[in-house]
Amino acid sequence: MNATMRRVVIGTVAASMAVTLAACGKAGDKKSSDNSSSSSSGSKTGSIGLLLPDSVTTRYEKFDKPYFEAKVKQLCSGCDVQYANANANATTQAQQVSTMITKGVKVIVISAQDSAAIKSSIQQAVDKGIKVVAYDRLAQGPVSAYVSFDNVKVGELQGQALLTALGSKATKSSKIVMINGDDNDPNAGQFKKGAHSVLDGKVNIAYEQSGLWKDTVAAQKMSAAITQLGAKNIAGVYSANDGMAGGIATTLKGAGISGIPLTGQDAELAAIQRIVSGTQSATVYKAFKPEAEAAATLAVDLLQGKSISSLATSTQTSGSGDKVPSQLLTPVSVTKANIKDTVVKDGLYTVAQICTTQYASACKAAGLQ
Structure with missing residues (x-):
């Protein structure tokens, strides 16, 4: 092989390597981009806490809990629900909020056993960066959203x-x-x-x-x-x-x-x-199902950083004077x-x-x- 041809071959190989490296670099960039996308607001995953007030009222364990869990799984397959029932004890529910904070949940959905007594616990959760959704009962404190019936x-x-x-x-x-x-x-x-x-x-x-x-x-x-x-x-x-x-x-x-x-x-x-x-x-x-599903949708949207304005179209004022974006359903x-x-x-x-x-x-x- 003469010198001229050898220079042509070397140049061709070098160009080919450059293209290959560039392609690898783009693939790597794409993978990095995908990873970034998976942690973006549209697909963020995490734990959601569901705290219900009692087991005497049959609806909570039999309907609200399974409907809520199913909707969360549908909307966010990588999310999990941490559940606890206060068994009609406000002190127990306050302890359950603390447990949820320790577990690192991102959102707490709570039907307050005592709306006033739970205020300080909700404040503690919010101070840790946790969003709180009041479910069926409007709890006091800085809750992000409320879903219930009129x-x-x-x-x-x-x-x-x-x-x-x-x-x-x-x-x-x-x-x-x-x-x-x-x-x-x-x-x-x-x-x-x-x-x-x-x-x-x-x-x-x-x-x-x-x-x-x-x-x-x-x-x-x-x-x-x-x-x-x-x-x-x-x-x-x-x-x-x-x-x-x-x-x-x-x-x-x-x-x-x-x-x-x-x-x-x-x-x-x-x-x-x-x-x-x-x-x-x-x-x-x-209807328990639309209420539970509405709460699950709000929770997932809050976890993923999405706006809830299209869901919570009204405002309710809690006992602590907080104005809370609310979604109110119609009873029959x-x-x-x-x-x-x-x-x-x-x-x-x-x-x-x-x-x-x-x-x-x-x-x-x-x-x-």
Whole structure:
């Protein structure tokens, strides 16, 4: 090979190496870019804490938790959910927030057992850079978002259901027993406000107490109301939720009181069965799946640094004065007439689950079988 040809070959090899190195460099750059993309706001992963208030209310463990976890997994396959239940103990829930902080979660979704007591714990989480979403109950403190139903509307639906069930007996002299939720839960005040806006001036709220969201407490309050007012003088009962309505229904039965309206909330299976059998007149259905999925979507978006303005389109003010971007869903009143078109249609319960042997004849009469 002569000198001229050797120079040509060497030059060609050098150029080829340069191209190869450049290509390797670009591939490396692309890989680096991909890695950067995987940690960008659109695909960031991490742990999300879910803290629910109690296990007495059946919805939380049976519906909210699995719906929330499934939606998080759908939106962020690399995210995981750390779960804890306060079992109706505010101190326990505060400890659970501390545990979530230690675990390094990026977002905490919390349904506060006590909205005021949890404020300092929420502040601690936010100080560590953790975003907090208030779920179903608006906790105090610097929360980033809130998802729930229109709680005043819930109370209005309950009040109207009671009046409708009373019919011609809805007079200013009709004595109504009102068992509200826990005063430490801001939702309870909103339910109460909505119910009073409908009932005041149309019936006589002759006895009103808090049932603390506990069936046992509500049963005791109902017993006290019967003693104070007389069994024959009670025209109807407002119960702020289905759990308490269960305790109230038992007390009414024990006192030989039947055929009077009794409200509720949460569309628990036992409440639907009571409605079918006539021992409860109505409940309020707050579809668990869209609420849980909305909370999961907010949590993932906050974790990934995305804007939540298109989801949280309204603002609610908490007990601590914080203005919180909020997503409020629409509740639905459920009576015997629309069980099939609400909780059955949505797949919350099947007819078979509602219409067990005990309720078979009542279901048939209600058109469910």
